[in-house]
Amino acid sequence: MKKIITIVFAIIVCTSYSQENAVNYKWGFIDDAGKEITALKYDEVKSFNYGIAAVRINSKWGGINSSGQEIIPFKYQDLGDALEMNDSLRIPVKLNDKWGLINKKDKEIVAFKYEDMDVLYFDSNLIGIAVRLSNKWGVINEIGNMIIPANFEEIDKSRDYEYLLVKINKKCGIIDFKGHETLAVIYDDVKPIGNDLFAVKTKTKWGVIKQNGEKLLPSKFSGIYEIVKDENPNIKFEAYFKRNIIFYDAAFNIVAKEKTKYGFGHFCIPFDDQLYYQCERMEKDICIKKKFDNGMGAVIKDKKWLILDVNGTPISEAIYDEIQESIWVFPAYLKVKIQNKWGIIYNDGKVIPNKYDEIGDFIDGFAPVKMFIDNRK
DSSP states (O other): OOEEEOOOOOOOOOOEEEOTTOTTEEEEEEETTSOBSSOSOBSEEEOOBTTEEEEEETTEEEEEETTSOEEEEEEESEEOOOEEETTEEEEEEEETTEEEEEOTTOOEEEEEEESEEEEEEETTEEEEEEEEETTEEEEEOTTOOEEEEEEESEEOOSOOSSSEEEEETTEEEEEOTTSOEEEEEEESEEEEEETTEEEEEETTEEEEEETTOOEEEEEEESEEEEEEEESSTTOOEEEEETTEEEEEOTTOOEEEEEEOSSOTTSOOOOOOTTOOEEEEEEETTEEEEEEETTSOEEEEETTEEEEEOTTSOBOSOSOBSEEEEOSSSSSOEEEEEETTEEEEEETTSOEEEEEESEEOOOBTTEEEEEEEOOTTO
16 A cells, blocks of 8 residues: 655754864855855854854854855854844844844844743744743743743744644643643643644553544554555555554544554654655666756766756756755756766756865855865965
């Protein structure tokens, strides 16, 4: 039975780039035409957000703007991504082991008193800033007012949902964005599996309830998953009970059952976080033709990769040793390597030359680049 299972994990855009134990490698930024907007002099950088990027020299962090000007002084232990809330730009920063918020002019907006800080999003909109105070989590707004009291051992900050998963006294539940409890904080674990549906764990067993607490499946299963695609369109969920897999429809009526050779927990689902392509042709267990998520393609010719545009037309010679796709679908481009040096080729055939030791993804129009700097010159 072919199916795609929803696995809940955090997809985090890799916004921080550094090079450990290699002081001669330095970072800077290029624009989408390949122009370097900064000197390659930084030990670590983070991607641009709202026109500001965090950069590190030695052990201190500062910030630059999209012109490459250093606008935030190098005095901080850490600098988070710039964020916007209620039309106000804020930057999380760490100083003397405490977190606070500044604006882009380096003015302190929220005092440095928090042990940790993270952002909370819903539908791509910032709804608050999670903060840890005296080892308890709460939520503040852009001017530092506490909108959810710091009473929680944990607030799940990795999910883009219309509620927050929280933990109190080692028990899990759900609150809304105003801090009101919408699912009792009584479970050993909670995970969303569909529209207002949750798999809840009591001791070692899982069941299913609605957000209003109505029970749909008893807590007797080793694992419960949402299935987003199956050969049988009626199958929406699967649950593991002893050595059986039970398949349910959207109303949790049993659709099918099958035996499994192994009990739950004795299998793995392979996941390659660098796999952003479909293999269109295989030879001797090697993929020789790829179709990337952004529509571009590549085919091996004489042991080198030749690049195809979104229409399948060749736009390069067969010269590349390795290919990486951007995490973004638009604009369509590929990162390409020749003899350990990286460059970029766009869908229209334009290229950024292969001269960098590493290239990050374009975010807000700029990509971080790394190069070996010979200080002996």
